[in-house]
Amino acid sequence: MIDVIVEAHEARFRELDPLLPRRDPLPDSLSGQMSVMVDGAVGYPRRIRVDADSSAADWSVLDQHRLVARVGGLDPVAAMDALLTGWVEVVHAIATPEDRDSAATIGWPSRDTAMTPLFIDRGMIPLRVMAVRQAGRPGPDVASPATIRPMADADLDAVVALHLEQIRWDRQFGGPQPRPGAAEVARRQYSARLQRGDPWVWIAECDGRPVGMIAVTPPESAGWVAGLSSASTPAYVGTTVVLAPQRAGGVGTALVARAHAALDREGVDLALLHYSSLNPLSAPFWHRCGYRPLWSWWSSSPASRLRL
Numbered sequence: 001m002i003d004v005i006v007e008a009h010e011a012r013f014r015e016l017d018p019l020l021p022r023r024d025p026l027p028d029s030l031s032g033q034m035s036v037m038v039d040g041a042v043g044y045p046r047r048i049r050v051d052a053d054s055s056a057a058d059w060s061v062l063d064q065h066r067l068v069a070r071v072g073g074l075d076p077v078a079a080m081d082a083l084l085t086g087w088v089e090v091v092h093a094i095a096t097p098e099d100r101d102s103a104a105t106i107g108w109p110s111r112d113t114a115m116t117p118l119f120i121d122r123g124m125i126p127l128r129v130m131a132v133r134q135a136g137r138p139g140p141d142v143a144s145p146a147t148i149r150p151m152a153d154a155d156l157d158a159v160v161a162l163h164l165e166q167i168r169w170d171r172q173f174g175g176p177q178p179r180p181g182a183a184e185v186a187r188r189q190y191s192a193r194l195q196r197g198d199p200w201v202w203i204a205e206c207d208g209r210p211v212g213m214i215a216v217t218p219p220e221s222a223g224w225v226a227g228l229s230s231a232s233t234p235a236y237v238g239t240t241v242v243l244a245p246q247r248a249g250g251v252g253t254a255l256v257a258r259a260h261a262a263l264d265r266e267g268v269d270l271a272l273l274h275y276s277s278l279n280p281l282s283a284p285f286w287h288r289c290g291y292r293p294l295w296s297w298w299s300s301s302p303a304s305r306l307r308l
Helices: 002-016 076-094 113-121 153-171 182-195 223-228 251-265 282-288
Strands: 036-038 041-049 063-071 102-109 125-134 147-150 201-206 209-217 235-242 270-276 292-300
Touching (some): 002 041, 002 063, 063 076, 076 113, 102 113, 147 251, 153 182, 209 251, 235 251
Parallel strands (some): 063 102
Antiparallel strands (some): 102 292, 125 270, 125 292, 147 201, 201 209
């Protein structure tokens, strides 16, 4: 029965978007876990605890209630509706309403707009978008006063400060509060990249001062996103930030252009990134740079209670 649902789920995804994964089997790690079965769908509620001293905590709540769903059947919308009802009951049974550092989330293809009313009715919002760019897609013309260069050892303090600025900037669009150890985590992360001669971090410099940065994770280190697209080895575009006085002046576009040129030279088929859908500046910027939505991450805080 589950195999039939998964097969129908994968066929529907192939019709929705050619850049979605061609196969979307259930992870082996879900074997034996509690499931929610309804007519035409199966879901696996997962509770994920994020270490506050990890880099993932910069962008995520610490207590995630996540649904891994596979939806097929003759009426996928009705199947998803029934599946969400079962999942909500599970979340309500284990969530702590007073915990503001928690959320219930489901990732779903952005092009599957038929599901949008269901998620909204449950009190969820598309907090984050995973966007995709195919190799060679042109971006806007670059006219920037900044010099774009690789990160150097002397940039470490500035890079940490820029990374923290990105966290603070995202906070106003639903991101988490900066963690007490965020600066030290970032310092370890970028120190390690410097030590191994990582060429995938660039600095934007104006008048001899770093004012922006972009950090890319190449395919060999981006295994965690490998199953989210049709590419077996995509790259991931991470921290991208420009200081407030230099925003809207072409600095960000110049940083992205440098990263894209490097990815295209390396023959990377797809680049993925996240942006906040609540940030009115993010979607227009990344779409001009050649990206379009692939996945939407719908979230609702258990404190606000998912609706039955």
